[in-house]
Amino acid sequence: MVPKVYRQFKLDGDTADPGHLQIARFLERLIHTDVLKENERLPSTTELVNLWGANITRIQRAMDLLVANGLLQRSPRRGTFVTSKRARPSVGILIGPDLLPGEPQFYRLLAADLKLEIKSKGLVPRLYDSYNGSRAPYGGGSHEDIHYDLMHRSFVGFTVVGVPRNALLLEEDKLQIGKSKFPYANFSTPAPDIDVHVDYHHFASTAVDSLISQGCCKFAYFPPSIGPRYKEHLKSFTDSMKVGGIPAKDYKVVKDMNKGIDHPQSVGLERSAYEKTISLLKKWKKSKFSPDAFIISDDIAARGIIAAVNAAGDSASKFVVQSNLNTEHFYVLPTARYLVSTAEIASNLVQRLTLRMTNSPHASEPEKIRGTLTKAYR
Amino acid sequence: MVPKVYRQFKLDGDTADPGHLQIARFLERLIHTDVLKENERLPSTTELVNLWGANITRIQRAMDLLVANGLLQRSPRRGTFVTSKRARPSVGILIGPDLLPGEPQFYRLLAADLKLEIKSKGLVPRLYDSYNGSRAPYGGGSHEDIHYDLMHRSFVGFTVVGVPRNALLLEEDKLQIGKSKFPYANFSTPAPDIDVHVDYHHFASTAVDSLISQGCCKFAYFPPSIGPRYKEHLKSFTDSMKVGGIPAKDYKVVKDMNKGIDHPQSVGLERSAYEKTISLLKKWKKSKFSPDAFIISDDIAARGIIAAVNAAGDSASKFVVQSNLNTEHFYVLPTARYLVSTAEIASNLVQRLTLRMTNSPHASEPEKIRGTLTKAYR
Known part of the structure; x- marks a missing residue:
């Protein structure tokens, strides 16, 4: 007697989906949802042929596929069984x-x-x-x-x-x-x-385009760190400035934001970014440079930089921060995020x-x- | 031939430390530092008696202890061996x-x-x-x-x-x-x-004492959440106010800081604490209540509350935050932390x-x- 659950399946002749894949997917779903238990014996091929009216080769090919994927195991003379989870x-x-x-x-x-x-x-x-x-x-x-x-x-x-x-x-x-x-x-x-990396040029050009379209004209850019990819980042930014028609006197690159930080990803970076930005803003004010757009490649540093801009009483500046989906940092001031999805990576x-x-x-x-x-x- | 490393041991007769414990500790150290390798055979008891001049019972008792702790294994007729790490x-x-x-x-x-x-x-x-x-x-x-x-x-x-x-x-x-x-x-x-919990009363009284001694006289208290221990927290605080001689008109308890937050430990709490504090400060200003001391039981909420006080231009207030060692949150304004050590727990x-x-x-x-x-x- 074939268990009831196998009657839920009906071969769909109207689809381009090969019959053996329809069968394999049906069985796989039963296994993944634990409807078929570990080490449970499957009905014989003959029983399934009678139940589904499907060609025996299709059923065998479906079984072969699941055996190859490790979900089923054949035991000579005993039949086909759901592989125990540990053996998958x-x-x-x-x-x-x-x-x-x-x-x-x-x-x-x-x-x-x-x-x-x-x-x-x-x-x-x-x-x-x-x-x-x-x-x-x-x-x-x-x-x-x-x-x-x-x-x-x-x-x-x-x-x-x-x-x-x-x-x-x-x-x-x-x-x-x-x-x-x-x-x-x-x-x-x-x-x-x-095998995979983030498209830095797309980050720089997207950020610059968006800020220009919001009327920004003085830029401060904070690259992630002085590492092997630093030059790549910098070139992406200066290229985007050129494309946007922003002259060199209207942007600053702040290089040493994580210099002297023990744990570059820790809160030490946030604190140091806050303090460095406070004194940068003072210095820039003296030299009549007041940025209205900030592009920041690091979530943690961004929090410190933006808090400093907020403390200086400036809430009109615009910010773009490179960030990871699900990391909902609170930046004090409204901030656009360039979200890189870890799910996509x-x-x-x-x-x-x-x-x-x-x-x-x-x-x-x-x-x-x-x-x-x-x-x-x- | 007994390996050289065993000669490092000498029984100390001047200490109250029983001889078999001295031996056990010596061997344990050799095993934990990988000087004795997994499955390595130990010298026979007789060899160790000759080398150390120690009583055979002491050596056997030391071995018994390490066998009971799973560090050594006896194999009949073959000797005593360092247990493989997996069997520990x-x-x-x-x-x-x-x-x-x-x-x-x-x-x-x-x-x-x-x-x-x-x-x-x-x-x-x-x-x-x-x-x-x-x-x-x-x-x-x-x-x-x-x-x-x-x-x-x-x-x-x-x-x-x-x-x-x-x-x-x-x-x-x-x-x-x-x-x-x-x-x-x-x-x-x-x-x-x-089996273990944090001493809430000690937190409240320590925070209040410290703030009073720094000249604070108006308090705002933010308990962790309305949960099973909320009343305990609240009583600890009001008791400490009474002991410190602070009348009820000079302190506020802010109860609903994490109301309506999906992920109570997430950044949503920080953002909401920031916004709620901004409007609280306005409300309090109207009613002539301006706190100079903040006691906050939650790291994340604290960041939002302190950022709001900073944005309001008040940098003279004092803060005490309950926190965990190693979590070096950056609070924008100088903040004392009541550190609860996870190592101690x-x-x-x-x-x-x-x-x-x-x-x-x-x-x-x-x-x-x-x-x-x-x-x-x-």
Whole structure:
């Protein structure tokens, strides 16, 4: 007797969707929603042929697909069973920073989105943070966890985020990441093989266009930091100024906002940005430069800069801040955000990974993620 | 031939420290610092007797202790070995909230401190977050992880933080938490069996004393929220006002700071606190009430309240904010913090847990953690 739940399916002949995919999707949904339990036996192919009136090859092809995806397992002479969750293929998420302190907000958001994205492919996400090449003497460290899991799980690939190059090399003989035993997709800078990054030029030109259209004519620009991509950022901004017809005397680039800060992503940056901006505004006032537009590449620094402008009694200036979706910072004054979605970064990384898992051809150039400018809000 | 490293030990006869504990501590240090490797064989008791000139019973008692603690394992006829790290006793850390979003900063700090505290006892910490009674359809959820680990690890107890009562009951038949198969220590409110909480009365009286001694005479008090402990907080404050001789006309209690906020710990609270304070200050000005002292029980609300006072051009007021160590919020104006150490909470929880693990008598009253007031700083 075939359980009732299988009667919910009817092959749709009017769609271009191949019959075996319709069947596979139906079964997959039953498994993912736990309607079919772990280790539950499926009806025989003959029973399903009789129930659905479908071609036996279609049913077998659907089963083959789910076996290949790890959702079903065949046991000789006993039948086909729902794979136990533990035996399903896992994707490791390697995160360089420790996710427990306050600072790595961006990494936590991206980790959460990678988990969702990997789950949506029917794969099991396994998160390992503090994957930075240093080893705790024992216990609780992610290096130990990952080597343990390698013995007990079936990995099909890795996503790599913010992991220093030498930490991957350190593990190469065991994980074979970079020697392509495991396919992986990479979002770590600086790295020669990065797969995804933010489109800085789009950020600069979008911000400048929007501010000019609101009547701004004096610009202050705060690049993220003096790092390997600093020149790229700066060029994007000065190019946008040129395109917008803003002469060099009408903009300032403030370079050293995070100089001397111990934890560049911490509140120390906010405090220092506040104090530096207070004295910058005084200096600029003396030299008759009063910006009405601020472009800021860092969420945390932005809070300090904008609070300083507010404290100086200026609430007419316009602000554009590069930010991550879901991080609803409160900036005191109305501020437009150039939102870069961690969900989109995650989706692109997992897409590249699945292409590599199936050896499909794929682009080798990094994917440039574009943000969207929100209306000014608080 | 006994390896060189064992010669570093010499029994100290001048101390009250029993000989077997001196030996056990020496060996434990060698194991925790990885000088003795996993699965390494120890010298025989006879060899150690000859090397150290110690009584054989002392050496055996030291070994017994380390075997009981899971650091050593005896193998019949083969000798005594350093236990592999995976076989060492684990302590599970159950955290109710999901630690990946931005808000649960306090829980992340406490989780990190619990990990350190458990490691320092030679135990292996295992962190499970999102332990809130709801189950993800499959994969990656902490409920699945914990049941898997229960099969593969040796647990000796649990610390429980922010877990709703019904989530523990849900698991009772499997984890036996609450039926005392596993000892545990609890920091979840509301719960009848909470082991540790913050000393609210000490917070209120410390804040009031400090502000009075700085010449403040008009107070605004912002309790954390209208929750089960709201009345306790309020009484602590009004008692402190009475003790300090401040009449009721000279202080205001602002109750509804987080009313209508979706995510009480998020930036929505900061924004709303800013706006509500702006209009409160106007209202108070009309009725001739101008506070020079603010006592605020919430880090996030405090940022909004203080930014509003700053925007109103008042930089002479004094502020005390209840806060967690390491969370260096930037408040725009100099602010004293009543720091409650998550390390101290963690230490107290693990201390209670280890007492329960050895069935030692222990206090059943909750431990009250006191904070310390920092000097005003930015």
